[in-house]
Amino acid sequence: MNINKGKEWWMGASHFQMELANIAKCLLLGVVILWIQIHGNKGCFEEERLALLDFKAFVGSNGFDTDHLLPSWIDDTTSNCCEWERVICNSTTGHVTELLLNNTRQYNIESSSFYNDENSWCVNLSMFQQLKELKTFNLSYNHFDCSIDNQGCERLSKLKKLEVLDLAWNKFNNIILPSFGALISLKTLILSCNRMEGSFPIQGMFDL
Ligand SMILES: *[C@@H]1O[C@H](CO)[C@@H](O)[C@H](O)[C@H]1NC(C)=O
Ligand SMILES: *[C@@H]1O[C@H](CO)[C@@H](O)[C@H](O)[C@H]1NC(C)=O
Numbered sequence: 001m002n003i004n005k006g007k008e009w010w011m012g013a014s015h016f017q018m019e020l021a022n023i024a025k026c027l028l029l030g031v032v033i034l035w036i037q038i039h040g041n042k043g044c045f046e047e048e049r050l051a052l053l054d055f056k057a058f059v060g061s062n063g064f065d066t067d068h069l070l071p072s073w074i075d076d077t078t079s080n081c082c083e084w085e086r087v088i089c090n091s092t093t094g095h096v097t098e099l100l101l102n103n104t105r106q107y108n109i110e111s112s113s114f115y116n117d118e119n120s121w122c123v124n125l126s127m128f129q130q131l132k133e134l135k136t137f138n139l140s141y142n143h144f145d146c147s148i149d150n151q152g153c154e155r156l157s158k159l160k161k162l163e164v165l166d167l168a169w170n171k172f173n174n175i176i177l178p179s180f181g182a183l184i185s186l187k188t189l190i191l192s193c194n195r196m197e198g199s200f201p202i203q204g205m206f207d208l
């Protein structure tokens with residue numbers, strides 16, 4: 001008799017454990033759904049955050065003080081990249097839609113030292129390919145010197161939503177032109193003060 005009672009108690013306990021496990025599962029699901037909702041509203045997708053941090057690392061690797069230039073771009077998963085300076089997200093989708101990387105080094109563009117700047121640095125544009133919802137991209141006033149090869153320009157073709165691309169005041173040359181053909185949403189392309197050669201319209205622009 002005692003043994004049977006013990007068995008009943010044990011079966012009751014295991015039933016209780018199963019209930020607990022079910023409750024735990026529901027709770028976990030709830031937490032996941034909540035996390036997705038908060039994450040979705042807050043914005044900042046992991047692949048976009050990492051792409052931006054790649055750019056910060058690139059700036060740092062060229063000897064510039066990124067704590068001063070991009071202070072809010074913190075490598076911390078709790079840091080919302082939609083709140084970083086120079087970054088604008090769509091508040092509904094949480095995707096980065098605008099990136100204002102104009103004059104990254106914050107030079108005084110009124111001074112002649114900016115125009116005489118001989119610091120050579122070239123950005124590998126493929127680091128931005130994850131920003132698939134990007135609409136406006138301002139890379140002007142950076143003196144990017146990318147005449148050796150096309151440095152990932154072809155990867156820009158992944159930016160199917162890109163409407164405005166400002167590359168003024170860099171040292172890009174004609175090599176990058178064919179890459180723009182794949183930017184199907186592009187409406188405004190600013191290439192002034194680069195190293196384009198030849199008479200207008202330059203060969204390669206025809207594909208736009
Ligand atoms: C944000 O994205 C939604 C959904 O794609 C779109 O309807 C809305 O116009 C966008 N908002 C802005 C400010 O671009
Ligand atoms: C970048 O350009 C925007 C206008 O598009 C301007 O408001 C901002 O001050 C510029 N940033 C720098 C560092 O020049």
Ligand SMILES: *[C@@H]1O[C@H](CO)[C@@H](O)[C@H](O)[C@H]1NC(C)=O
Binds near residue numbers: 166190
């Ligand atoms: C890009 O930024 C520069 C300032 O650094 C500004 O003059 C220019 O208008 C911006 N381009 C666009 C398309 O807004």
Ligand SMILES: *[C@@H]1O[C@H](CO)[C@@H](O)[C@H](O)[C@H]1NC(C)=O
Binds near residue numbers: 150
């Ligand atoms: C640019 O970056 C991509 C991806 O990281 C890499 O495959 C490519 O070789 C790089 N291009 C150059 C010219 O360094």
